[in-house]
Each structure stands twice: as C-alpha cells, then as structure tokens.
Amino acid sequence: MPGSLVPEDWEIIETSPGGVDKDFVNKKTGEQTWYTPAGMTAEEILRIPGATKYWASVKDVEKYIKKMEKQKEDNGGKDINDSE
Structure with missing residues (x-):
C-alpha cells in the first residue's frame, strides 16, 4: 500500500555521484524506494x-x-527494504 502521495512529504536522495541513482524517501512515513513512489503521477x-x-x-x-x-x-x- 502506498504511503503519502503529498509531493512535499517526499525528498530525493542522490545515491551515486551526479544523481544518476536516486532514492525517494517520505519524511513523514519513513517509506523509501529505489524506484518512484507507488501511485504518484509524473x-x-x-x-x-x-x-x-x-x-x-x-x-x-x-x-x-x-x-x-x-x-x-x-x-x-525487490526494493530498498527487502532482505536478500
């Protein structure tokens, strides 16, 4: 189930030089993803x-x-919080 879809609740964290790889983190719910927030439009x-x-x-x-x-x-x- 997706977390908050309020854009202002999210931040983009660069995980590689130049921002090639990014994580999305919800500052209110703690949800994290390597991809894009589920259910969020472009x-x-x-x-x-x-x-x-x-x-x-x-x-x-x-x-x-x-x-x-x-x-x-x-x-x-698999996503950021999934175990190997």
Missing part, C-alpha cells in the same frame, strides 16, 4: 522539492517512471 513527482534538478518536464519524469518500472521488474520486484 506531475506529482515533479512537485517533490528539488525534482527539477533531475527532470525538466512531466515527459522527462514519465520516461524515468518507465525506466524504473523496467528496473523493478528486472530486480524481481
């Missing part, structure tokens, strides 16, 4: 504070969401 993701550092438009975010969906599939659905 428009909402673009409203996360600091998101415009990584994406210039909704279309850019939509491409990133698709990339992350593929990565999640390739990883068997």
Whole structure:
C-alpha cells in the first residue's frame, strides 16, 4: 500500500555521484524506494522539492517512471527494504 502521495512529504536522495541513482524517501512515513513512489503521477513527482534538478518536464519524469518500472521488474520486484 502506498504511503503519502503529498509531493512535499517526499525528498530525493542522490545515491551515486551526479544523481544518476536516486532514492525517494517520505519524511513523514519513513517509506523509501529505489524506484518512484507507488501511485504518484509524473506531475506529482515533479512537485517533490528539488525534482527539477533531475527532470525538466512531466515527459522527462514519465520516461524515468518507465525506466524504473523496467528496473523493478528486472530486480524481481525487490526494493530498498527487502532482505536478500
């Protein structure tokens, strides 16, 4: 079940140089994900504070969401808090 979908509750943490890899962290619920917050639209993701550092438009975010969906599939659905 997704946590808060309020963009202002989320932050983007760079996990590699230059922000190539990013984690999304909900400051209120503690939810974390390697991908994009479940249920959040591209428009909402673009409203996360600091998101415009990584994406210039909704279309850019939509491409990133698709990339992350593929990565999640390739990883068997595992996410940041899943044990090995």
